[in-house]
Amino acid sequence: MRRSxxxxLRPTSRQAAAxxxxLEDQRQLYNAALEHRRIAYAKAQVTIRYGDQSGELKHIRADDPDGQGRWSFSSQQATLRRLDKAFxxxxKRVRDGRTPGFPRFKGRGRFDTVEWPKDGDGCRWDSQPDHPAVAYLRLQGIGHVRVHQHRLVRGRVKTISVKREGSRWYVILSCDGVLAEPLPATGAVVGVDMGVASLVTTSDGAHVANPRHLATTADRLADAQRDLARKKRGSKRRRKAVARVAALHAKVRRQRLDGAHKAALALVRDYDVIVHEDLRIANLTRSTAGTIEQPGRNVAQKSGLNRSILDAGWGVFLTILSYKAESAGREVIAVNPANTSRACSRCGHCARENRVTQAEFRCTVCDHQAHADVNAAINI
Structure with a gap:
């Protein structure tokens, strides 16, 4: 199996600048390749493909030895493939009749990742294996960069990516041949209900609290964004204000990711089969604003609910649960969530009136009473 x-990364100030x-040179290459495709089709009805642009890289590097010529050829090919995938x-969206969304030029804050497709080609993981305490990553044009390696890397390193998040730099290793680590069988099966009041409620009656990381940081974020709005565009103070907002969002993301890992690991350790709702989160968080001719109703309430759903991080949790279960030899099943919150888990009667409040369930036929989320989890 493949794992990442x-x-x-702990670069020096010189390495961070490099x-x-x-990133900037790769962004300019991406934008230049996009402009090349646009002009060729607009002026001469000629379609430019990846192979054509990859063949021009040799001449681009030769004409700009102190710029594009400094970096790995394979990483530049990966940037051109990224553009090709965007096209x-x-x-595909055009063929499917969806909103197309033509590929756009990348601004300075919209291009934060560079990929090296093969370990050893312009990059090398663990470039100083004899070092007694520290791991290093060697990148062409940058040098040996120190890595904060907090766990062992398993499998064979396939691709290497470097990503910038605010003022931090990360290396992402995609590895093939990672062996599964199956856990001992428990014989237990559980249903999982996703919610906002509780992030996870199991059919055994356990609740995992929703920490609401974004809501907790909302006041600090509001202060930082108000401060950002007062700054003049292009100024040094505005760049610092942007970095402050980005750092707060990055912290929320890391907190949400950490909580999802812990909650998913607890389920995988305790249960052989985990059943959850097959949620369409994009549909659930769609705006109800409507149009000028047909304005939506309860827009403010729906907006708050959407924010709470996204803050809970259902999608992150389910993704992590899926790959942890695969590695541990567990089974994860997604089921249709229709009427799971309205049907009685004892007699099966389904009615809207069964759901008395957000937390209380009382069947109008058999008078079964339970926590609404636990009842839904049992149905799931």
Whole structure:
């Protein structure tokens, strides 16, 4: 199986500047390749493909030895493939009749990842294996960058990516041949109900609290964004204010990810089969604003609910649960969530009136009473 491992990089100030310049040059290459495709089709009805642009890389590097020529050839090919995938996705949306969304130029804050497709080609993981205490990553044009390796890397390193998040740098290793680590069988099966009041409620009656990380940080975020709005565009103070907002959002993301890992691991350790709702989160969080001719109703309430759902991080949790279960030899099943919150888990009677309040369930036929989320989890 394939797994990814993410580690924090500890670059020197000079290496951090080189990493930032590498990202900038790759961004300019992406934008130039996009402009090339647009002009060729607009002026001469010629379709430019990845192979054509990859063949031009040699001349681009030769004409700019102190710029594009400094970086790995394979990483630049990966940037061109990234653009090619964007066009492939665009044409697929056109064929499917969806909103196309033509590929856009990348601004400075919209291009934060560079990929090296093969370990050893312009990059090398664990470039100083004889070092007694520290791991290093070697990148062409940057040098040996120190890595905060907090766990062992298993399998064979396939691709290496470097990502910038605010002022931090991360390396992401995609590894093939990672062996599964099955856990001992428990013989237990559980249903899981996702919610906002509690992140997870199991059919055994256990509740995992929703920490509401974004809501907890809302006041600090509001202060930081008000401060950002007062700054002049292009100024040094505005860049610092942007970094402050980004750092707060990054902290919320890390907290949400950490909580999802812990909650998923607890389920995987205790149960052989885990059943959850097959949620369409994009549909659940769709705005009800409507149009000018047909305005929506209860827009403010729906907006608050959408914010709470996204703050809970259902999608992150289910993704982590899926791959942890695969590694542990557990089975995860997604079921249709229709009427799971309205049907009685004892007699099966389904009615809207069964759900008395957000937390209380009382069947109008058999008078079965239970916590609404626990009843839903049993149905699931």
């Amino acid at each position: 491992f993410t580690f924090l 990493l930032a310049q590498c 492939a996705a665009f044409f």
